[in-house]
């Protein structure tokens with residue numbers, strides 16, 4: 600339990616019956632974050648980072664795992680292995696945060712992405728975040744489906760050069 604009363608760790612059951620722990624990442628998870636991203640195919644890395652060979656994974660792992668009040672990274676762990684991460688980073692507007700989700704390649708389609716995003720939205724609301732934003736490739740139909748499945752409906756879509764700027768009003772989205 601955090602000082603403001605928020606439970607930082609919870610256990611959920613996926614639709615295949617598997618038990619998964621959801622908890623905030625910390626600095627012991629740096630290697631696990633890198634290993635998770637290593638499982639992605641080139642296409643999946645492209646969908647996430649707009650490049651197939653991001654050179655900043657180590658930096659990203661450090662940023663996701665440091666607790667500095669500028670964001671929140673929620674990890675899904677199965678039998679101790681990190682299988683997914685959903686995170687937000689607070690933008691220059693304190694009630695707005697950029698959101699991203701990634702699930703280990705072999706664990707796609709188990710409901711992990713939806714579960715992580717739903718929970719992250721709940722945590723974000725609790726932490727005073729009112730909007731999620733994200734720049735998503737127009738070809739990343741799974742991200743659009745994921746948002747809809749998580750009860751998050753983007754309000755504004757502005758496609759430009761193959762990228763859509765998503766803007767989700769968390770105050771109007773379903774609460775879980």
Ligand SMILES: CC(C)(COP(=O)(O)OP(=O)(O)OC[C@H]1O[C@@H](n2cnc3c(N)ncnc32)[C@H](O)[C@@H]1OP(=O)(O)O)[C@@H](O)C(=O)NCCC(=O)NCCS
Pocket residue numbers: 643644646647698699700701702703706707708709710711712713714735739741742744745748
């Ligand atoms: C997008 C991503 C996070 C989805 O994670 P996931 O755990 O597979 O998502 P879920 O299992 O919750 O699936 C959500 C829906 O998409 C469907 N889906 C997931 N992967 C699919 C695939 N390869 N083909 C068809 N449908 C798929 C699921 O069946 C589910 O729909 P349903 O509830 O009707 O069954 C994952 O594909 C990923 O890590 N992609 C690479 C990174 C990325 O693109 N991130 C988003 C940009 S920040």
